[in-house]
Amino acid sequence: MAGVAKRVLVVEDNELNLKLFCDLLRAHEYATEGVRDGREAVVRARAFAPDLIVMDIQLPHVSGYELIQQLKADATLRAIPIMAVTAYAGREDEERIRAAGADAYVSKPISLMRFVDSVAALL
Template sequence: MAKRVLVVEDNELNLKLFCDLLRAHDFAVEPVRDGRDAVACAKAFEPDLVVMDIQLPHVSGFELIGQMKRDPRLRAIPIMAVTAYAGRDDEDRIRAAGANAYVSKPISVMRFIDEVRALLPDAGGERLA
């Protein structure tokens, strides 16, 4: 059975890229364009992983991470932050907020899939070089 990934991204091109990449690697994907819908979608979709932009309109990725980590139904789901924030302090701040992994934009396709697989070790497939 395919691992389920919820993708929270407001930029249509990035959302399409992330979803297409994940589907090409046999993941079941649920896109979310508005962060305000992310928690409800996560509860309905029951993902194995959440891939989330940090810079979202209406609600920040930091707020969403906090909401998910406080929810008993969602707290165990790993979160991979994907963001244009690129400094070392930014990564530390994102991880301190509760994200399990961090990938900076523009993404490296190989690193993106590697990080997803690292968070879902039983998802199958070989790690990319």
């Protein structure tokens, strides 16, 4: 990847998953920042100016659905693609995630290559 690395904000409350996603993305030459608390995600997104947001749907304090809607309602953040990562794997769950404004969806447990391919496709 020539030039400046693409920036990915990872919103994930599980410490192991957060580390896995960030390490995996860094190994593929992305610049990452992790956020464990969804309530901080909008502020961190404004400060970090990511090219992509990877977000768990099952977060404490604020649901991933609400957070996606908040990000898409923010004029400075709405153009940033969002990839939802969730253990919810039903068809209606995917429809709800997309209806909230997510651009892509990967189910847990994740396939590492599918995860990386999905990130690359959005960027």
